[in-house]
Amino acid sequence: xxxxxxxxxxxxxxxxxxxxxxxxxxxxxxxxxxxxxxxxxxxxxxxxxxxxxxxxxxxxxxxxxxxxxxxxxxxxxxxxxxxxxxxxxxxxxxxxxxxxxxxxxxxxxxxxxxxxxxxxxxxxxxxxxxxxxxxxxxxxxxxxxxxxxxxxxxxxxxx
Amino acid sequence: xxxxxxxxxxxxxxxxxxxxxxxxxxxxxxxxxxxxxxxxxxxxxxxxxxxxxxxxxxxxxxxxxxxxxxxxxxxxxxxxxxxxxxxxxxxxxxxxxxxxxxxxxxxxxxxxxxxxxxxxxxxxxxxxxxxxxxxxxxxxxxxxxxxxxxxxxxxxxxx
Numbered sequence: 001x002x003x004x005x006x007x008x009x010x011x012x013x014x015x016x017x018x019x020x021x022x023x024x025x026x027x028x029x030x031x032x033x034x035x036x037x038x039x040x041x042x043x044x045x046x047x048x049x050x051x052x053x054x055x056x057x058x059x060x061x062x063x064x065x066x067x068x069x070x071x072x073x074x075x076x077x078x079x080x081x082x083x084x085x086x087x088x089x090x091x092x093x094x095x096x097x098x099x100x101x102x103x104x105x106x107x108x109x110x111x112x113x114x115x116x117x118x119x120x121x122x123x124x125x126x127x128x129x130x131x132x133x134x135x136x137x138x139x140x141x142x143x144x145x146x147x148x149x150x151x152x153x154x155x156x157x158x159x
Numbered sequence: 160x161x162x163x164x165x166x167x168x169x170x171x172x173x174x175x176x177x178x179x180x181x182x183x184x185x186x187x188x189x190x191x192x193x194x195x196x197x198x199x200x201x202x203x204x205x206x207x208x209x210x211x212x213x214x215x216x217x218x219x220x221x222x223x224x225x226x227x228x229x230x231x232x233x234x235x236x237x238x239x240x241x242x243x244x245x246x247x248x249x250x251x252x253x254x255x256x257x258x259x260x261x262x263x264x265x266x267x268x269x270x271x272x273x274x275x276x277x278x279x280x281x282x283x284x285x286x287x288x289x290x291x292x293x294x295x296x297x298x299x300x301x302x303x304x305x306x307x308x309x310x311x312x313x314x315x316x317x318x
Contacts, residue, residue, distance in 0.1 A: 014302045028309040051231045053254040072210045082302045091247025094279045095212040101294045104302035113310045120253045135260045143173045143263035150187040151272045
């Protein structure tokens with residue numbers, strides 16, 4: 001399953017991780033989205049350059065690939081990332097629905113250079129109100145009414 | 160903890176959820192970022208309008224607030240969202256580090272209108288290679304070398 005083709009795309013993702021780090025854009029992370037034998041999206045961490053905490057390599061690459069395809073899903077595509085995705089990027093991957101993801105460094109490797117997203121994975125399992133960033137429920141009739149209207153909406157695009 | 164102030168901000172988030180739905184931008188989700196008594200970021204789901212699977216209400220609001228602050232963290236801020244965050248948005252929230260999050264509808268309410276992110280929460284617990292979108296390890300010496308260089312980099316900004 002892993003051959004010269006896959007290694008070539010991964011080396012591209014790793015080259016982006018180095019480029020982003022050297023230019024000071026953010027942490028040492030790179031990713032590419034591949035469709036067939038073509039790279040249709042590439043990204044590197046730009047959290048510092050854009051002061052955007054969501055500008056992780058995978059998110060940037062997914063956004064670019066979707067923009068190029070004019071589609072909000074990456075059906076049949078592959079993602080190559082230089083490091084195991086954090087929970088945010090994993091969530092983005094699920095919404096984008098590529099076929100598979102290849103990763104080089106692990107989250108333990110990331111923790112060893114002080115990018116500790118294993119902390120976030122642990123926090124996901126703690127009850128909402130006990131989280132370090134507490135999530136506080138505020139049930140609301142109007143919010144539910146909007147949901148009901150969506151359900152009954154005739155002309156909606158399902159996704 | 161929940162008073163007229165909090166209810167006012169939540170109603171604003173809910174109004175955005177309705178506005179986004181009615182304009183066909185995406186699903187019925189809205190969010191605001193609040194600092195003190197000021198809304199510094201607002202978002203609604205724009206997945207369809209922008210063909211961007213990462214354009215969830217919370218992500219849009221966080222990006223806008225960070226751009227306005229010129230900072231990649233939302234220290235001391237609150238987020239009000241019309242629905243319990245999905246794993247991607249929860250990850251984005253952890254990276255942005257607001258003080259707390261208030262939510263109206265639950266993920267069960269979302270599942271009832273066919274936005275089933277509870278599926279993603281379950282997938283997070285499945286081993287990578289067994290996931291519906293498999294995550295395939297490709298350990299690589301060059302990827303580790305980039306991590307080592309980051310660790311030894313003298314002029315980096317830590318975050």
